[in-house]
Amino acid sequence: MREQPPIPRLTALQLPLRDALRGVATLAEVTEELLEPAAALLPGTVRDGFRSAVHAIEGAGKRLMTAPITLDSVRASSRVLSQGAGDRDALATMAVVIAYAWEHLRDAGHEHHLMISETMLAGHLASGSSLAGSTAPERAASLVADIAGSAVIGRPPGMPAVGSDADRAAIDTGLVSIMVWLLAMRAETMEEEEKLLDLASALVTAMGEETRAALVDRALLAGHMESLAAHL
Amino acid sequence: MTLPASTDSDQPIRKSAQRLRWFVQAFEEQAEQTSRETGTRYTVDHGRLAAVFAQWLKDFQAQKPERDEDKPAYVGFAAGLMLRTLIEMKPVSVAALPGGADTTNPAYFWPEGYLYVVFCLNVRGLVLEGDYHGEQHTSALLNETRTWWSFKENVADDPSLAMAFLDLFAGDEPQWSVPHLFRTGRIRGLADRFYKQETLKAVD
Structure with missing residues (x-):
């Protein structure tokens, strides 16, 4: 019997491609929202076809853009904060984990269309300047300030602009939530880790006033995040 | 009540209870257990539950005593703060009562309040027992509808009175005056000479 040729397996997509898909998925999502009033004028079958096409693009983009993360990769990212700059692989893993967490929080109901660039984030982390400080909370605060002050998270080209204050607040809240999660005691399973990330976001949102006050000073922010992580 | 496993095996329960993950799990387990026992179905708003925890944590830390003898x-007091915050922020709503529920039974008279009280009493008792080798002997008033009428009406006017009612239900001496102010053993003795005991709003 002739041996069947091996079925090629899909390998994990490379960084820039995942960023491109993030842009496609985000644009598809916004396109549907923008064209919603016009869609009402279309005949039913055309409207349904349009919606299916947009959903297909959005869904495919979302499925492919997120590199799978594991307990080990979450723990490795947590160690980068506790031990300072890790090796190149650990920093690349951390970029994947932060991007995953950003997408997870956005899908969990955060009403914004801000996109994270894993490629730019990996570059920032590799430069070493993002992780200044001698303790894990100090490094986390340094990372929040560095990413928030960069173009790592923002609106992809072609997206309608909204108030920059709203974007800034969403970026700050998302980043602080992710850092609080990474600073906290680790969970036993990935399911628990995802729940923990949701709880970190809920806690940071509930402590919104204190978080805004802490964001003005890096030392204050480090102390605030350390306290939140201890109570997560 | 079965408590969730401690977040750290070396930690006392009172420390685990200061973590949001433990609080949410314990509350969910309490809601499930109360649903099984009463047939009432609850809906829990997790965003509000996190906000309850955050507010409780701020209040808890604001008056935390330093002297070991004040900690039990x-x-x-901390359980009372939790009950007050739950009543104020209302993270739970009733999805459905069982058919033929007797509304003179506290569990159906005020199902949300009943869940909050049972949760706070259970955590209170377990921390006292597990960390301080103490005991909690709940009062028979916990099952008395008349007391629950008074409880519900009084906390609607002043949610801090929930703290005094929790003491009452737990079989302790309630502090009806300024219940949201923690008094150390020394201050409590002095304060009792100055604050008059207020009577509860009568409910006929």
Whole structure:
């Protein structure tokens, strides 16, 4: 019997491609929202076809853009904060984990269309300047300030602009939530880790006033995040 | 009540209870257990539950005593703070009562309040027992509808009175005056000479 040729397996997509898909998925999502009033004028079958096409693009983009993360990769990212700059692989893993967490929080109901660039984030982390400080909370605060002050998270080209204050607040809240999660005691399973990330976001949102006050000073922010992580 | 496993095996329960993950799990387990026992179905708003925890944590830390001898008394006070915050922020709503529920039974008279009280009493008792080798002997008033009428009406006017009612239900001496102010053993003795005991709003 002739041996069947091996079925090629899909390998994990490379960084820039995942960023491109993030842009496609985000644009598809916004396109549907923008064209919603016009869609009402279309005949039913055309409207349904349009919606299916947009959903297909959005869904495919979302499925492919997120590199799978594991307990080990979450723990490795947590160690980068506790031990300072890790090796190149650990920093690349951390970029994947932060991007995953950003997408997870956005899908969990955060009403914004801000996109994270894993490629730019990996570059920032590799430069070493993002992780200044001698303790894990100090490094986390340094990372929040560095990413928030960069173009790592923002609106992809072609997206309608909204108030920059709203974007800034969403970026700050998302980043602080992710850092609080990474600073906290680790969970036993990935399911628990995802729940923990949701709880970190809920806690940071509930402590919104204190978080805004802490964001003005890096030392204050480090102390605030350390306290939140201890109570997560 | 079965408590969730401690977040760290070396930690006392009172420390685990200061973590949001433990609080949410314990509350969910309490809601499930109360649903099984009463047939009432609850809906829990997790965003509000996190906000309850955050507010409780701020209030808890604001008056946390430094002296070791005050810490067991602070367990009851902290449980009262939790009950007050749950009543104020209302993270739970009733999805459905069982058919033919007797609304003179506290569990159906005020199902949300009943869940909050049972949760706070259970955590209070377990921390006292597990961390301080103490015991909690709940009062028979916990099952008395008349007391629950008074409880519900009084906390609607002043949610801090929930703290005094929790002491009452737990079989302790309630502090009806300024219940949201923690008094150390020394201050409590002095304060009792100055504050008059207020009577509860009568409900006929």
